[in-house]
Amino acid sequence: GNSVTQMEGPVTLSEEAFLTINCTYTATGYPSLFWYVQYPGEGLQLLLKATKADDKGSNKGFEATYRKETTSFHLEKGSVQVSDSAVYFCALRERSNDYKLSFGAGTTVTVRA
Amino acid sequence: DGGITQSPKYLFRKEGQNVTLSCEQNLNHDAMYWYRQDPGQGLRLIYYSQIVNDFQKGDIAEGYSVSREKKESFPLTVTSAQKNPTAFYLCASSMDTANTEAFFGQGTRLTVV
Numbered sequence: 513g514n515s516v517t518q519m520e521g522p523v524t525l526s527e528e529a530f531l532t533i534n535c536t537y538t539a540t541g542y543p544s545l546f547w548y549v550q551y552p553g554e555g556l557q558l559l560l561k562a563t564k565a566d567d568k569g570s571n572k573g574f575e576a577t578y579r580k581e582t583t584s585f586h587l588e589k590g591s592v593q594v595s596d597s598a599v600y601f602c603a604l605r606e607r608s609n610d611y612k613l614s615f616g617a618g619t620t621v622t623v624r625a
Numbered sequence: 626d627g628g629i630t631q632s633p634k635y636l637f638r639k640e641g642q643n644v645t646l647s648c649e650q651n652l653n654h655d656a657m658y659w660y661r662q663d664p665g666q667g668l669r670l671i672y673y674s675q676i677v678n679d680f681q682k683g684d685i686a687e688g689y690s691v692s693r694e695k696k697e698s699f700p701l702t703v704t705s706a707q708k709n710p711t712a713f714y715l716c717a718s719s720m721d722t723a724n725t726e727a728f729f730g731q732g733t734r735l736t737v738v
Contacts, residue, residue, distance in 0.1 A: 544723050555631075555715055555729035556668075563724045601667065607723040611656065611675075612683075617667035 514539045518602050518616035525592055525623050533587040533619045535576075535602035543604040545569075545578055545585040550599040550618070559587075559600070592623045627652050631716050631730035638710075638737050646701045646733045648716035654728070655721040657699035661685060662713040662732075671714075674699055675721055703735065710737045 519534040537543065544563045548556040560569030565580035576587045585602060602616040629650040638644045650657065656675050660668040670683030674693040688707025693699055699718075703710045713734050719727040 546726055548729075553732075553734075555731045556717075557729070558726045561726055605723050611719075611721055611723050612670065612673065613658065613717075613719075613727055615660075615668040620665075 514543070514604060514606050514612075514614045516602050516604055516614055516616035518600075518619050520617075520619070522620040522622060525621070527594060527623055527625050528591045529623075531587075531589045531592045531596070531621065533600055533602075533621070535585045535587065535616060537583050537585065537602075537604050539583075539604055539606055541607050542580075543606045545576070546603040546605070546613075547574070547576055547585070547587050548601040548603060548615075550601065552598075556601060592621075594623050594625050597621060597623045629716060629718050629728050629730040631714075631733050633733060634731065636733055636735045638735070640737055641705045643702055643704050644710075644735065646703070646714055646716075646735070648699045648701065648730060649697055650699075650718040650728075651697060652718055652728060653696070654718035655696070656719045656727075657693070658717040658719075658727065659683075659689075659691065659699070659701045660715045660717065662715060668715065671701065710735060 515538045546561045547559040549559045550556045560571045562569040562578035568577045574589045599618045601618045632647045658673040659671040672691040674680035690702045715732045716730045717727040
């Protein structure tokens with residue numbers, strides 16, 4: 513079956529630090545990959561996505577590259593801000609009959625001023 | 626504005642009572658999903674529906690029921706058979722293709738006392 517493994521948190525950083533959250537996946541086919549962000553008490557918002565190998569998704573200074581050879585989709589940001597404090601979820605969507613979304617466990621990121 | 630709406634945001638119920646959570650979308654999406662989120666944990670799929678009048682069990686369907694009588698609506702009933710119903714419930718919808726992301730509601734926090 514499909515699964516997503518994220519680096520465990522929590523992660524605490526100082527403002528302007530570099531952020532990396534590792535994400536690897538297991539899938540039977542060629543899934544689409546997503547990063548979602550969740551702010552306290554809210555639903556999930558799409559941060560970025562990539563739909564095929566070597567695609568790079570980017571948004572709000574965040575980037576992630578779809579690496580088929582390593583089955584990875586690591587999230588990076590070069591200089592974090594306090595407003596980036598949130599929970600980040602890696603997810604995949606399989607190209608199969610049901611197109612279900614599978615999520616990682618989430619990584620809590622706290623950025624301190 | 627197009628979007629997905631969950632109501633209510635907070636819900637309190639006595640143990641042993643059934644309760645129904647509302648989810649409505651005006652995005653003309655075919656697929657709708659219900660997830661459960663517990664503190665510090667990822668999202669677990671309860672039920673999903675790819676088309677009106679059809680739905681499938683997710684990973685933790687026991688103690689829950691759903692209906693999909695209209696494309697726009699996918700209510701979730703938490704029954705008295707659910708042993709630990711206190712959680713944050715998230716509804717999502719998407720086009721039924723692998724490349725597209727899911728859109729999430731703001732969530733309903735259910736507390737059973």
